[in-house]
Amino acid sequence: MTQKKLHPTVIQFKDFVKNNPKLIQEVRTGKATWQELYEEWYLLGEEDTRWETIGTNNETADEENVESKGDWISSIMGMVKKMDPNQMQNHINNLSQALGAIQGVISQFQGNNPAGGTVKPQEGPKHPFMFRKD
Template identity: 65%
Template sequence: MMQKELHPSVIKFKEFVKNNPALIKEVRNGNSTWQELYEDWYLLGEEDNRWETIGVKTSPSAEKEEDKKNDWISTILGTVQKMDPNQIQHYVNNLSQALGAIQGVISQFQGNQPKQTPLKVEPKHPFSFRKD
């Protein structure tokens, strides 16, 4: 017999269930069905408060990501504080020159395109007066 391949979301849900045995107890006690749990997991995600009511621990990876973000920000701030303001000014000037060079190259390529004529030419005076 040929076994049907599962949808990737079903495989992820199975991993979620393996990591949270409280879900198995929830179904065995008759409080929920697998279909209900899957739909809630699919719609709400793993970090929803619904899982805490069942006894599922929310993903510790979310906390780790938060710590990584804070570490990254503190690293950047620490680096900036240690830098010399003159050195920062030098880097900003170099970046400005590089951007200017890029703009020059782009404008050269755009110069080869035909110029668009203005659609409407306004008269010099809004009222036209004629001599009688």
């Protein structure tokens, strides 16, 4: 079997991962992907401070998550306050028109049945294989 030759930067990244096993944990826990880590490594280099913070679990991160949830709610409330009712009405009208157009197209493809009843299947001959006797 022939093995594909890897790009030199990929080989260097593999060596970097071997020296930093916390990167493997990051990928396994779903916090990052190999592609993201490789791109950051390629752009930032091995000496960046970002690599020192990987894999550190401290209680301040949990506290920040609780605070960020509160900040998220307050930011949504702030956005609701900033909304212009006329602009929202225009967006809703545009959405309604788009949905109406989509419904019209779908009804054309389904065969518009104005009676609203069910579509009857076409009746074929009662004996589809009619053989004549010689």
